[in-house]
Amino acid sequence: MVWKFDEIYMTNINGVRSAGVSCGLKEDNKLDLALIVLDKPVFAEAMFTKNTVKAAPIIVSKRHLEKYGMIQAIVINSGQANACTGEKGIKDAEMMAERVAKNLGIDKELVFVASTGKIGAYLEMDKIVSGIDMACKVLSKNSGRKVAEAIMTTDTFPKISSVKYGDVVISGIAKGAGMIHPDMATMLVFIGTNAKLEKDAMKKILRRSVDRSFHQISIDGCTSTNDTVLLFATGEKEIKENIFQKGLNLLTEDLAKMIAKDGEGATKLIEIRIEKAESLKKARVLGRAVITSNLVKAAFAGGDDNWGRILASIGQTGYIIDLNRIELYIGKYLVFAKNEPLRYNSQEVKNYLKNREVMVRIVLNEGRYNATSWGSDLTEEYVKINAYYRT
Numbered sequence: 001m002v003w004k005f006d007e008i009y010m011t012n013i014n015g016v017r018s019a020g021v022s023c024g025l026k027e028d029n030k031l032d033l034a035l036i037v038l039d040k041p042v043f044a045e046a047m048f049t050k051n052t053v054k055a056a057p058i059i060v061s062k063r064h065l066e067k068y069g070m071i072q073a074i075v076i077n078s079g080q081a082n083a084c085t086g087e088k089g090i091k092d093a094e095m096m097a098e099r100v101a102k103n104l105g106i107d108k109e110l111v112f113v114a115s116t117g118k119i120g121a122y123l124e125m126d127k128i129v130s131g132i133d134m135a136c137k138v139l140s141k142n143s144g145r146k147v148a149e150a151i152m153t154t155d156t157f158p159k160i161s162s163v164k165y166g167d168v169v170i171s172g173i174a175k176g177a178g179m180i181h182p183d184m185a186t187m188l189v190f191i192g193t194n195a196k197l198e199k200d201a202m203k204k205i206l207r208r209s210v211d212r213s214f215h216q217i218s219i220d221g222c223t224s225t226n227d228t229v230l231l232f233a234t235g236e237k238e239i240k241e242n243i244f245q246k247g248l249n250l251l252t253e254d255l256a257k258m259i260a261k262d263g264e265g266a267t268k269l270i271e272i273r274i275e276k277a278e279s280l281k282k283a284r285v286l287g288r289a290v291i292t293s294n295l296v297k298a299a300f301a302g303g304d305d306n307w308g309r310i311l312a313s314i315g316q317t318g319y320i321i322d323l324n325r326i327e328l329y330i331g332k333y334l335v336f337a338k339n340e341p342l343r344y345n346s347q348e349v350k351n352y353l354k355n356r357e358v359m360v361r362i363v364l365n366e367g368r369y370n371a372t373s374w375g376s377d378l379t380e381e382y383v384k385i386n387a388y389y390r391t
Contacts, residue, residue, distance in 0.1 A: 003247040005254070006164045009144020010171040010192045015039035015234055017139040020146030023131025025079035025117070025124060031150035033131035034076045035100065036190065037139055041070040041110055042232050045202040047210055049227035056082045056089035057113040058226060060097065064109045069199055071232055072110040074190060075100050075135075076151050077128055078175070079117040083225040092123045099129050103136035114188055114228050116153055116175060148173040151188055154385060159258040163247050168237045169194050170247050176259040187214060189229040189255060195244050196235040205245050206231045213252035216284060216373040217260045218292045260374035261357075265381030270300055271359040271374055278367035286314045287373035290360065297378035300358065305349040307335045310360060322366065329361040 011018050018036045025032040046065055048058050065071070075096055082089045097111035115123070148158035152175050162171040176187035197205070210229055231248075261269040272290045277283035290296055293313040299306040307328055315321050328336040331352045333344050352358065 001166060003163045003165045003250050005250075006162050006169075008162045008164075008169065008171060009160065010036065010147070010162075010173065010190075011141045011144045012162075013169055013171065013192050013194045013234060014236060016192060017141055018143045018147045019135040019138045019140065020143055020148075020150035021131055021135045021138065023077075023134065024127045025077060025131075031146055032078045033128065033135060034074075034147040034150035035132065035135040035139065036074040036147060036192075037104060038072050038232070038234065041068065041072045041106075042234050043069060043197065043199050043202060044071040044112070044230060044232040045199075045206050046112070046228060046230045047206060049225060051225055051227070053084065053225050055115060055119075055225040056085055056093040057096075057115045058228065059090060060093040061112045061114065061228070064097065064112060067109045068107075070110060071112045071230075072106050073100050073104060074112045074114070074230065075132060076114040076116070076188065076190075077123070077131070078115075078151050078153055080115060080121050080123050081117045081119045081226050082115040082123050083119040085120070085122055088122060092125055095125060096128060096132065099132045100136070103133060112230060114226070116151065116188055116226055119225060144171075148175075151175040154264055156262055159255055159262070161251050161254040161258070163251050165239070165243065165247055167194075168239050168244070168247070170244075170251050172251055172255055174255040174259060176262070187227050187229075187259060189214065189252075191229070191231045191248070191251065192234070193231070193244075194234045194236040195239045196237060197233045197241075197244065201241050202231060202233065205241065205248060208245060209248045209252040211284075212249060212371070213256040214259075216287060216291075216371065217256045218288065218373070218375045257374050260376055263376030263382070264385045265379040265383070266376030267301065267379060268355065268377050269357045269374060270297070270376060271357070271372060273359065273361045273370065273372050275361060275363045275370045276367055277364050277369045277371070280369045280371060282319050283369045283371035284373070285317050286319065286362065287371050289313045289317045290362070291373040291375035294378055297375065300353060301377035301379045303350050303353040305330060305335070305346055305353065310362070311336065314362065322364075325365040327361075327363040327365065329363070331359055
């Protein structure tokens with residue numbers, strides 16, 4: 001038996017209901033407030049942004065998780081990040097938790113709070129309170145897609161992924177299209193499972209999956225104030241830790257690729273594979289160096305087979321690079337090997353770079369470790385989107 005993708009939602013897990021509503025934070029009555037509710041408190045683990053400027057909901061949710069290590073509700077608003085908003089921001093995030101708790105009759109520390117949107121603007125709490133009240137009234141098992149839509153900002157599509165292994169389910173939603181960089185990005189990810197997991201094991205399992213997925217993507221080299229990945233487990237189905245790890249890896253990599261593919265202004269998904277490195281750390285660092293290079297990303301946007309930029313990007317990592325061993329491929333085309341440029345059909349490579357998904361392989365031939373990174377090209381549209389984001 002193997003893990004398989006399935007077109008289901010988080011609400012297919014027993015004891016999980018949700019709602020996605022519009023409370024007026026976005027224009028045109030777009031969904032902007034999401035609520036996920038569990039029938040009982042469950043174990044949860046989270047990872048947060050490494051940006052030292054942290055948004056109020058990060059501070060509040062971290063405090064709540066530290067008290068019980070459990071959650072019973074998740075409330076997310078989009079449109080306003082509640083970041084760099086001082087003590088009022090903290091009070092507003094606490095108020096969101098309190099309002100959910102009051103509606104559901106639970107402890108406020110069991111409510112996980114997240115926000116995403118413009119930095120430096122206070123939450124419109126009258127709208128959010130009204131939205132929370134509305135969401136609590138319309139909780140259902142049929143709103144999985146609405147929740148994914150409600151957490152979007154500049155995303156062009158809702159990011160949903162689910163995998164199954166027998167009767168074990170892992171389902172997740174994500175948002176993210178800009179301020180995406182290793183160590184997580186403007187990225188919210190919420191993952192639920194019906195698996196039975198030990199609390200201590202959850203932390204290790206989540207860390208391993210994030211390290212190989214969300215920590216390996218980049219769109220613009222900017223980390224956010226609000227980045228969050230949350231995993232909760234309802235504890236219904238027994239499964240071995242190593243088997244669950246494989247399923248979570250599959251799901252997080254799928255969501256990470258969706259985020260990279262949906263980069264602001266992006267026209268293509270770029271996959272960088274580092275192969276046969278002397279260590280896993282080196283493989284990951286080199287992959288991230290390529291995917292974060294603006295010169296590489298701009299070349300790919302223009303369909304330019306400028307492979308010299310790829311080699312230059314790995315050379316600035318501080319690691320020793322033996323060009324006499326390296327093989328560099330763009331798609332199936334070997335363009336550089338044994339410290340020499342190779343003859344190849346440049347026009348064929350340029351045609352390949354017109355695809356919506358492209359791949360680069362850098363084979364170091366020095367060890368046994370491999371790593372993959374994902375990102376998007378850098379286009380004029382990205383500049384336009386971010387030049388007028390607040391206006």
